[in-house]
Amino acid sequence: MNTAVWRARQALSQCGKSQEGFLVTTADGKVGFQADADYWCDAEEFEALATSALSESEPAANGGSIANLEASLRIYRGELLEGLYDDWALCERLRLSDLHERVLHRLMILLADSGALDRAIYYGNTLISADPLREDIHCSLMEYYHRQGNYNHCRRQYERCREAVKRELQCEPLEETTRLHHQLLKGSHRAKSDTSLPTAGRGGHLDEIRHSLRDAQAQLDRASKLFNQLITR
Template identity: 35%
Template sequence: MHVLQVCLFGNVKVTHTGRPSLVKMSHSNQALLAYLLLQRHRSHPRELLAGIFWGNQSQKQARRCLNTALWRLRQVLEPEGIPQGTYLLTPSPDEISFNCESNYWLDVAIFEAQGSSILAKPMQTMTADDADMLKRSLQLYTGELLEAFYDDWTLVERERLRRLYLSSQVHLMRYYKHHGNFEESLACAQKILDQDPLREEIHREMMDLYLASGQRALAVRQYQICHQVLDIELGISPMEETQILYRQILQQIAKPLRVRPRSATDLNSKEQTLRQLRLSLNGFDNALKQLRQAIITLSDEL
């Protein structure tokens, strides 16, 4: 079965199943396809599309550019062997839409569907399968949406999906923490900070996770990272809540090692050892006295 595969996270990638090479498209055609896919549940007036993508040209020229782009898009999406209308529909002469009933795979669609369904569940009711599904969907986020595009509509969609990514990572982080998997929880927290290093509550989560896993030095280092980032980027100090946690960590580090009380067995064992050492020393003293006496006797004979 033929399937159109499209990745919109990071750089745009389009492939047809059974064909190893990527589908080559111009920058403007990639943008048009991305727009139709992200707004795939509705039809779009040609005049609207022409204004979005060629708004700096006259209406007539913009319509001509749109028609040319659509023709080229059909050539790569519906080449020989794939019926026209498989992916691009014309519900009316003045409208264009993407065919949602076609066989296609879209990274954004899977990411949204799986992420939203898991986020709708309270963290305490999540199962291991839910966590695995959410983790797999997050792996689809290989970069921000349409990284090479800077139109207004792309910025809005990019921020929306970025927020979904961060919310999903927070959900997964708290799930792992709730189940005592501190390593996975820390990994989620770090990915959040990679995207948004100013999120102080995530720095606190990491400090707490390091402390819970016995890595107190790393907890201190995380506070120092938080302090430095906030100072450089915003010129502010960490919140009182963060500083309180930091002081608690320092108090943990300052606590002396607890000495295990000596048991009766330990005392008896040590007394036996001392007794044996005394006997050994007495034997050594006797041998030393005998040696001295032998030396004196030998000297007298000489």
């Protein structure tokens, strides 16, 4: 405890802050952070901005929604307290990481709906880098590349999806993902409305369940990697 308090005081002094305004002690020797102190926390600010932006009216592609979502991303600097493996830190890290992915997903949709395909592709690829098993995002990127007439990228996106699923889950992509890939390569101008893609709001209940299971598996894999890092330290 003494070491932790000393480190907190050192960190505050390096920021030019007096620890008296931030650290509180109780009669029984407990030490805590003064929650109503004049401080700024990037994680709290990101969560507040992201939650507010995501709660706005569903994907009406307007500049305000896009600007608010991008404002939250400018604050996000990566995983929370990377290198700390206490249980509470692992849970908070995963929660904020999931929120970050939701922001990226919403931005991708809004930008694509507004015709800004290059920016939509950028955020889609950012999301795929964070979670390579998101087949719904791979499908969206294939469609965006096809709309641009970039058929080679469309083909490579499917292969990227297939390799990730094979590597992490030892199976092939969902049937709907492969069907979309073949349909786009055949030169259809856009996916037919009767093609059930594994994206939110499009597939049937079975597709949603299968995709949820894959999401759960991906989260479990991330948690397992964090756990392995913890026990090998």
